[in-house]
Amino acid sequence: MTDDVDVLIIGAGASGAAFAWSMADTRMRILCLEQGDWMNPGDYPSTRRDWEVRQEREFSPNPNIRGLTQDYPINDADSPISPLNFNGVGGSTILYAAHFPRPHPSDFRVKSLDGVADDWPLDYAALEPYYAVNDREMGVAGLAGDPAYPPHQPPLPPVPLGLAGETMARGFNALGWHWWPSDTAIATRDYEGRAQCVNLGPCKSGCAQGAKASVDVTYWPVARRAGVRLRTRCRVREILVDDRDMATGVVYFDEHGIEQVQRAEVVVLACNGIGTPRLLLNSKSARFPNGLANRSGLVGKNLMIHPWGMVRGAFDAPLDSQRGPLSCCIWSQQFYETDRSRGFVRGYNMQITRGLGPVATARMGLARGDIPWGAGHHEAFARRYGRTIGIGICCEDLPEECNTVTLDPALTDSNGIPAPKITYRLGENTERMLAHGLARGAEVMKAAGAWDVYGEGPVRQTGWHLLGTARMGEDPERAVVNGWGRSHDVKNLFIIDGSVFVTSAGVNPTPTIQAVALYIADAMKQRLANLFD
Amino acid sequence: MIASPNPASALTAAQLQTLDAVLNLIVPPSADGRMPGAAEVGVPAYLYIEAADALPVLGEELDELERRAHARYTRGYASLEQVERIALVEELRAQTPGFMNRLAMETLACYYQHDRVFEGLGMETRPPYPKGYEVVQGDLSLLDPVRARGKIYRDAP
Ligand SMILES: Cc1cc2nc3c(=O)[nH]c(=O)nc-3n(C[C@H](O)[C@H](O)[C@H](O)COP(=O)(O)OP(=O)(O)OC[C@H]3O[C@@H](n4cnc5c(N)ncnc54)[C@H](O)[C@@H]3O)c2cc1C
Ligand code: SF4
Numbered sequence: 001m002t003d004d005v006d007v008l009i010i011g012a013g014a015s016g017a018a019f020a021w022s023m024a025d026t027r028m029r030i031l032c033l034e035q036g037d038w039m040n041p042g043d044y045p046s047t048r049r050d051w052e053v054r055q056e057r058e059f060s061p062n063p064n065i066r067g068l069t070q071d072y073p074i075n076d077a078d079s080p081i082s083p084l085n086f087n088g089v090g091g092s093t094i095l096y097a098a099h100f101p102r103p104h105p106s107d108f109r110v111k112s113l114d115g116v117a118d119d120w121p122l123d124y125a126a127l128e129p130y131y132a133v134n135d136r137e138m139g140v141a142g143l144a145g146d147p148a149y150p151p152h153q154p155p156l157p158p159v160p161l162g163l164a165g166e167t168m169a170r171g172f173n174a175l176g177w178h179w180w181p182s183d184t185a186i187a188t189r190d191y192e193g194r195a196q197c198v199n200l201g202p203c204k205s206g207c208a209q210g211a212k213a214s215v216d217v218t219y220w221p222v223a224r225r226a227g228v229r230l231r232t233r234c235r236v237r238e239i240l241v242d243d244r245d246m247a248t249g250v251v252y253f254d255e256h257g258i259e260q261v262q263r264a265e266v267v268v269l270a271c272n273g274i275g276t277p278r279l280l281l282n283s284k285s286a287r288f289p290n291g292l293a294n295r296s297g298l299v300g301k302n303l304m305i306h307p308w309g310m311v312r313g314a315f316d317a318p319l320d321s322q323r324g325p326l327s328c329c330i331w332s333q334q335f336y337e338t339d340r341s342r343g344f345v346r347g348y349n350m351q352i353t354r355g356l357g358p359v360a361t362a363r364m365g366l367a368r369g370d371i372p373w374g375a376g377h378h379e380a381f382a383r384r385y386g387r388t389i390g391i392g393i394c395c396e397d398l399p400e401e402c403n404t405v406t407l408d409p410a411l412t413d414s415n416g417i418p419a420p421k422i423t424y425r426l427g428e429n430t431e432r433m434l435a436h437g438l439a440r441g442a443e444v445m446k447a448a449g450a451w452d453v454y455g456e457g458p459v460r461q462t463g464w465h466l467l468g469t470a471r472m473g474e475d476p477e478r479a480v481v482n483g484w485g486r487s488h489d490v491k492n493l494f495i496i497d498g499s500v501f502v503t504s505a506g507v508n509p510t511p512t513i514q515a516v517a518l519y520i521a522d523a524m525k526q527r528l529a530n531l532f533d
Numbered sequence: 534m535i536a537s538p539n540p541a542s543a544l545t546a547a548q549l550q551t552l553d554a555v556l557n558l559i560v561p562p563s564a565d566g567r568m569p570g571a572a573e574v575g576v577p578a579y580l581y582i583e584a585a586d587a588l589p590v591l592g593e594e595l596d597e598l599e600r601r602a603h604a605r606y607t608r609g610y611a612s613l614e615q616v617e618r619i620a621l622v623e624e625l626r627a628q629t630p631g632f633m634n635r636l637a638m639e640t641l642a643c644y645y646q647h648d649r650v651f652e653g654l655g656m657e658t659r660p661p662y663p664k665g666y667e668v669v670q671g672d673l674s675l676l677d678p679v680r681a682r683g684k685i686y687r688d689a690p
Contacts, residue, residue, distance in 0.1 A: 046662040050646050053583060105689035112690050123689065143673070147684045161671025169675045178685055180676070198665025208662040324668040337687050358645035358654070363638055373637065374619065378563045385654070 005031040005229075008250065008264035010236045010279065012036075013091015014510050015497040015517040016270030017215035017223065018134065022521035024226035026528070032228065033252055033262065035235035036070040036088030039216055044206035052359040055205035061086065061095050062461060070233065072413035074274060075421035076463075081305050083274055083422060083463040089232060090216035092272065096464070096510065097204050097327030098185040098212045099351055100140055102131055102149060103505035103512055106337060110398075110503045114338050114345045116429075117398050120502045121474050121483030122519065124150070130515035130522075135183075137222075138213040138514070139191040142183035148333040156188045159197065164321040164389045165329045168352050171448025177334040182351070184328035185213035185510075192218075199324045201357070212325075234260075237417050239267055239283040239292055239493070246532070247292075247493045253415040266524075266531070268494045270517070273303065273466030276499040277405040278420040280470065293470070293487040298480050300406055302399035302468040304504040307426050309393030309434050309457030311441030313450030314384050321355030322386055329354060335440060336506055344432040346396040348506045350441065353390035361385045368454070391445070393437030393457060396506035397430045399468050426458060434458065465509050470499035484523035485516070491532040496520050543588040547609075548595040549577060554611040555598070555633070558622055559640045568653040571640050579643035580636075587635045594633055597625065 007023060009016045012034035023030055045051035045059055056065075061084035063071040068087070076082045086094040105124035110117045128150070134140075135154055142154030158181035161169065165181075172179040186203070187194045188211075197211035210217050224230060233255035240248045240261070249263035269276045277300035283292035291299050332350040335342070356364065361384055365371025371380040408421040426434070438455040445453040473479030476488035481500055487493040496517040498509050505512070524531060544552065553572050562570035580588065601621050602610040610618065626632045644650055648658040657664075 044662075046660060048660050049658075051660060052646065053642050104686045106687040109689040113687065143676075145680065147679065147682065148686050150686070160668040161673075162668040163671075166669075166671045166675065169671075173675060173678055176678070176682075178679055178682070180679065181673070198663070199668045200661035200665050202661060209665070320666075320668065323666040333685065337685070358650075359642050362641040362645050366637060366641060373559050374561055377560050378568055 004263040005029040006264070007031070007266045007268060008033065008262060009268045009270055010250065011091060011270035011272070011275065011497070012089045012215075012220065012230055013270060013272060013497070014093050014215055015513050016091070017219035018137070018514040019268060019270060019496050019517040019521050020228045021137065021219040021223040021226075022518050023525070024223050024228050026525060027227065030228045031262070031264075032230045033234040033236055033250070034089055034230060034232050037232050038089045039094055039206065041206065041208045041210060044208040046200045046202045046205065046208045051202055051205070052357045055202060059095065059205040061204070061464070063087070069414045072417070073411050073419045075408045075411050075419065079422050079424035080426070080458055080460060081307060081424060081463045082460055083305065083466055084461065085272060085274070085466070089220060089230065090214040092464070093214040093510070094206055094216070095204055096214070098325070099328050099508045100138070100183045100185045100511050101331060101349060101507040102152070102183070103507055104148070104336065105150065107503065107505040110346070116345055117503045118473065118478075121472055127512070127515045127519055130518040131511060133518055134511060134514045138185045138218050139187045139194065140183055140185050140213075141188040143181045146180040148178060148180065148336065154183055156191060158182070159184050159186055159188055159325050159328050160199070161330060162321070162324045162354065163317075163319040164354055165352065167315060167319060167448050168330060168389060168444070171444045172332055174447045175444060177332055177444065179330050179332045182328050182331045184325060186325055186328060187211045187213070197325060201323055201326055201354070203325050204327065235413070235415055235417070236279060237282065237415065239279065241285055241287060241292065241490060243287065245287060245490055247490050257415065266492045266494065268496055270497045273469050273498045274405050274420050274422065276495060276497055277469040278407065281407050282418055288489070293480055293489045293493055295489045296477055296480055298471060298478070300404050300469050301401045302471055303403040303405055303422060303424055303466070304397045304399055304468040304501065305424060305463045306465040306504060307395045307397055307430050307434055307458040308462035309395070309438045309441065309455060310459050311391040311393070311438060311445060311453065311455035313389055313445030313448065314452040315387045315389065315448075315450055317387065319355070319387050319389065321389055322357055324354050327351065327353045327392070332444075335437065342436055344429045344436065346398070346429070346433065346506065348396065348433055348437045349394045350437070351392040351394060353392055355386055355388045355390070358385055361388065370452070389445070389450075391441040393434065393441055394506055394508065395430050395433045395437060396504050398427055399471070399503060400427055405469050465498070465504070467498040467501040467504050467509060470495050471502050472500040473502060485520035494520060494524070543581060543585065544577070544592055544595070547599065548592050550609070550611045551595040551599050552577060554613075554618055555595070555622065555636070556640060558619055559637050560644050563653070569649045571644050574644050574647040574649065576640050576643050580639055583642070584635070584639045587639060591636055594636070598622065601625070
């Protein structure tokens, strides 16, 4: 038995860190248990000549490929998209691209505006102050004035467009379509002790420069200075409850693999859209035979992963496209808001990405037959390397109960804890949206002057965004947590990660995950005297 | 540079000889001498370190090439003319889906991380960190027409 705490956070990723930082000023005893370790930026692939191969192996975003002891396997055989993550202090922000768009106000009113899914119990205006705080704490770069958004002012200037961004901007202008420099969680100037981005490129395998806002270098140092404790290599197996349906703490395996019990007054789940339902489903008891906080039956249901299309175009002119933050450049929200004449509701963001490194260029060319064996290899490589630009099509997928996280009957992690299995398929609306996005992506590539364009989707290794599996809502029959993250069934259990999303919007989710975590922290602080009423 | 322990424990001397003859078919040296061939960048050592799991299948593929060379030309693969080598590999790749695909993928990984290749491409032989790269900021006046068109988001109730 270890010492009791007031607030126990499980998971030290994007949401757990923001929440811990916000709660620190309560001076309560706050502890975070994280199954992974601290990262050493000196070990990141970009410090090595063989960075391209390293980022496919021990820094792969796919836990089934990475296979580190702190990872848990995920059975993804029943899904065209593989879930991706990272397990360590910083969570998936260690590998994320830091593309940092907010959703639109309409994203919180999907039912009212478009007659599909459900409205959120909160809205853009309620979250706006928390987006702003998060932009400041993470150090977000961008350009104010984007007509796709209500006004907001990113604290840092935007990442460079580069020749690639300019080329695409001209293509969008030729078609009369919207584009804007992306909001990105990357320090474009020295910021709060972090050095400015030096355009290394491989942000998605960890930023050795410390410019990218992974939460191990943003929220965590501040939260720990303010007294929050963080215990690494501690993997929670189960949340304990008493016969009054109150959580009493957790059982976890410590760094030596020894089972420990941690008591707590409040338990906060921040394990992401797969880790959180997994832990709830693993916490079965006589009072919760279907998993903790699951009287609605919705834990693990409504998984949303943002099916992703990828369009690439090759250009004649050298663009140095492999330089600069890989996935952050410009975006287009021309097709974001609903227009029923397109044959689907809701919409997608176009995320312009830069070119690939030499190994990835050559391998992709070989796989597609563009860069052959033997004669012609060098000429074909030269026509693509540094001259290729990508467009990611981030499709909003709507919640469907058939898309699930369940427990795999056989698979376990290194502590023997049952591992998750996902069952996922694209909805019809999403299929039509994806096809539209791929076609529009090809159109703008050609307008920008590409001599070769190809697209595919859904791309398998793109399950970055894990959402919806413990949704929020005021009706306990239709939601797992209420409008401020408290479980309907267990009144001292809170969920603060992307599991609580009611709908997914058509943009990368982390600004919203963190804004929601900060919002829930404030809601709890305002109600401390009667938190469990 | 990639370290080079002896890969002989996994592939036989004969297989290594055949491998050496295949590598330049994947990436030949460039006509102007700027780019080396794949046989010059230490692929066997790379395979041994980074792709040991691929060696058993690769060994079988190399044996098959050798058998065909003897059957057709009554000589070992390594002693064939270039056109004969190409003909045999292409024949096998057409007949057997995936034949030597893994070898080709690993060869490209080794090749495009090698100093001589970086030099040939006119790139500095260093990791991205700590020096990084210059990227032009770009012309933000390109946004004028986007601004002029005005607001495109919906208000929500
Ligand atoms: C390669 C990649 C690129 C991405 N790019 C972007 C992007 O550009 N923009 C964007 O907005 N989003 C991006 N994302 C998604 C983004 O990283 C996530 O949305 C975000 O990190 C989710 O935050 P979270 O707190 O919910 O979970 P995570 O950040 O995943 O953190 C969860 C933490 O919980 C821990 N944990 C889980 N289970 C347990 C347990 N039982 N016991 C103890 N600890 C546990 C995990 O180890 C992990 O550290 C990307 C993700 C990846 C993988
Ligand atoms: S491009 Fe910038 S943010 Fe990305 S890894 Fe390099 S220094 Fe970090």
